[in-house]
Amino acid sequence: MRKLYSPLLALSGAIATGAVWTVGQTGPQETNAHLCEFVGRYLPDTPPDCGALDLTVRVAGWLFVASLFVAIAKIAWIATGWRRGRRTKGAEAASVLEIHFDPANPARRFWSLEAPRDREGTRHPGVVHEYRVDIHNPTMRTIRNVSVTVEHAGxxxxxxTDAFLDKTWAQVFDLKPGCAELATILRWPHPKIQPGMLAGPSALCYGPIVVIASGxxxxxxxxxxxxxxxxEPMIFDKLEPGEELRAIDRPTPV
Structure with missing residues (x-):
């Protein structure tokens, strides 16, 4: 509502000055003498035909035009800001970050055998299957405090849990415009099959994996x-024909 005060004030000024201009144009000629007499009280030696009425009419006319232009400009500015705000809200409602995974695994970018690491990023003896996704910022602004959450939902x-960045092993990071960073979303033991694990079709119960990127x-x-x-790869977007999961109320991959 505060944004409406200035155009309303400008419109009020336009109406007031327009009224003064109209009265000055249509009022009696004696009004000029009265105005000159009023001015003479403060400015001695003012002649009775000083033209105060004509000057007042001119000033009121210019003020009327100026106030009208200001009111129109203010209303146009408010309308433009309102439309821009609606477009911005619509754009923000859509997802911004992109999560990429390439099954072709160019240069072993998305999965490989790696040494296990602790929370500080220190490598330890052994081997695990490590899977990563690209978190891409397609916008032209830096997104602050990006984090990636991973959940096995089967x-x-x-x-x-919060995923670690492959390059710095950080869990929260800033993502510059047009850039992407790899985040580790899965570390599976090697060999793949361990004693006591579900196998065959039942192995699908370890998934699906839900990956959420936010900032x-x-x-x-x-x-x-x-x-x-x-x-191989262990993660994928679609089940093969005939495969079914026994669990219900499970997220559907997109």
């Missing part, structure tokens, strides 16, 4: 992968 699922002042981006450690 019957043999796990609680959500400051943007809506989160979610991507869901099916998971089967018996395949």
């Amino acid at each position: 019957d043999m699922g796990s609680r959500p 400051d002042d943007i809506p989160p981006t979610c991507r869901i992968f099916w998971f089967d450690y018996q395949r």
Whole structure:
């Protein structure tokens, strides 16, 4: 409502000055003498035909035109800002960050055998299957405090955890315009099959894997992968024909 005060004030000024201009144009000639007499009280030696009425009419006319232009400009500015705000809200409602995974695995970018690392990023003896996704910022602004959350949502699922950045092993980072960073979303033991693990079609119960990327002042981006450690790659977007999951109320991959 505060934005409406200035155009309303300008419109009021335009109406007031327009009224003065109209009265000055149509009023009696004696009004000029009265105005000159009034001016003479403060400015001695003012002649009775000083033309005060004509001057007042001219000033009122210019003020009327100026106030009208100001009111129109203010209303146009408010309308433009309102439309821009609606477009911005519409753009922000859509997902901003992109989550990429390439099954072709160019240069072993998205999965490989790696040494296990602790929370500080220190490598330890051993080998694990490590899977990564690209978190891409397609916008022209830096997105602050980006984080990636990973959850195994199947019957043999796990609680959500924060993924580590492959390059710096950080869990929160800034993503510059047009840039992408790899985030580690899965570390599976090697060999793949361990004693006590589900195998065959039942292995699908370890998935799907829900990956959520979020940052400051943007809506989160979610991507869901099916998971089967018996395949390569272990994560994928679609089940083969005839495959079914026994669990119900499970997220559907997109």
